[in-house]
Amino acid sequence: MENWLQLKESHKSLSAAAASTYDDIYENSNHATGIYMRYEEDLIHASIDHIPEKKVAVVLGSGTGRDSFTLAGYFEKVFGLDFAPEMTAQAQINQKKRGLKNTVFMTLDVEQDPLPFADQSVDFINSSFGMGSFVLNPANFFLEIKRVLKPGGRVIFSFYNSQAFVNQLELGWAPAISSRLNHNEETLEVQFGGQNFQIPVVAYSVKEIKAELERFFGIHAISTFPSLSSIFPQQFFENERVRNLCLEADLLLADNIELAGGPFIVAVVGI
Numbered sequence: 364m365e366n367w368l369q370l371k372e373s374h375k376s377l378s379a380a381a382a383s384t385y386d387d388i389y390e391n392s393n394h395a396t397g398i399y400m401r402y403e404e405d406l407i408h409a410s411i412d413h414i415p416e417k418k419v420a421v422v423l424g425s426g427t428g429r430d431s432f433t434l435a436g437y438f439e440k441v442f443g444l445d446f447a448p449e450m451t452a453q454a455q456i457n458q459k460k461r462g463l464k465n466t467v468f469m470t471l472d473v474e475q476d477p478l479p480f481a482d483q484s485v486d487f488i489n490s491s492f493g494m495g496s497f498v499l500n501p502a503n504f505f506l507e508i509k510r511v512l513k514p515g516g517r518v519i520f521s522f523y524n525s526q527a528f529v530n531q532l533e534l535g536w537a538p539a540i541s542s543r544l545n546h547n548e549e550t551l552e553v554q555f556g557g558q559n560f561q562i563p564v565v566a567y568s569v570k571e572i573k574a575e576l577e578r579f580f581g582i583h584a585i586s587t588f589p590s591l592s593s594i595f596p597q598q599f600f601e602n603e604r605v606r607n608l609c610l611e612a613d614l615l616l617a618d619n620i621e622l623a624g625g626p627f628i629v630a631v632v633g634i
C-alpha cells in the first residue's frame with residue numbers, strides 16, 4: 364500500500380506534465396492508442412441509448428475533458444473528476460473554448476474520496492482508458508459507484524489486460540501503443556511526449572475482472588481491444604489498407620473473450 368501511494372505520485376506527475384499537450388499528442392502519436400480511444404467513444408454512444416433518464420453523467424479520471432464533452436451532448440449535467448489539478452484546469456480551459464455550460468470539473472481522488480453525489484442520483488458513469496486499473500481495491504471502488512448509480516443506469520469500465528498478446532510477447536520493437544505493462548504487471552510504462560513514466564497499475568485477466576464485477580453489477584458486454592494493432596510498430600500503420608485490415612480484425616476479435624488479446628478490457632455494466 365505504501366509503495367502504491369508513492370508510485371501514485373508518479374501518476375500525478377505524468378498527469379501534470381501531460382495536461383497541456385494531451386489532446387494533441389495521445390490520439391495521434393500511437394496508432395493503437397488512437398483506435399482504442401475511438402473504440403471507447405463508439406461504446407459510449409451505443410451505451411447511452413439504453414439509459415432510461417439522461418440527467419447526470421460522471422467521468423472518473425476525466426483528464427482534459429475529452430469524454431465529458433462527448434457526454435455533454437446527451438446529459439443535462441456532466442461532472443468530471445480527476446486527481447490532478449492541472450488536468451482539471453485544462454478541462455476548464457477546454458470547456459470555455461467549447462462554450463459548454465453543462466460540464467463541471469473537480470479535483471478529487473476517486474480511489475480515496477467518497478464520490479460527491481447522493482445515493483442513486485447518477486444515470487451514467489464513464490471510468491475509461493484503463494481507469495479501473497488505477498485503483499488498488501476494486502471492491503471499495505465498485506461499491507461507491509454502485510451507491511451513486513440509479514437503477515437502470517450504466518457504467519463503462521476499462522482495465523489493463525494482463526493476458527493481452529502485447530503483454531505476453533518479447534518484442535524487438537516499440538509497439539504503436541503509448542502504455543504497456545511492465546513484466547512485473549504492477550507498473551505501467553507510459554510514453555508521453557518523448558518521456559517515459561512508470562505508474563502503478565492493477566492488471567487483470569478477463570476471467571478475474573468478470574468475477575469481481577459480477578459481485579456488484581450485471582454485465583451487459585465485455586470485450587478487449589485492440590489485439591492485433593497493439594503488437595506492431597508505428598511504421599506498420601503508414602499504409603491505409605494495413606490500418607483498415609488490422610482494425611477490421613481487431614473489431615472481429617474484440618468480443619472473443621476466450622482469446623482476449625487486446626491490452627484494454629472494456630466492460631459495460633449496470634444495476
Ligand SMILES: C[S@@+](CC[C@H](N)C(=O)[O-])C[C@H]1O[C@@H](n2cnc3c(N)ncnc32)[C@H](O)[C@@H]1O
Pocket residue numbers: 374375378422423424425426427428429430444445446447450471472473474475491492493494497
Ligand atoms: C488515461 S487518462 C484518461 C483521461 C480521459 N478520461 C480520457 O479518456 O481522455 C486517466 C486520467 O485519470 C486520472 N486519474 C488516475 N487515477 C485517478 C484517481 N485515483 N482519481 C482521480 N483521477 C485519477 C489521471 O490524472 C488522468 O487524467
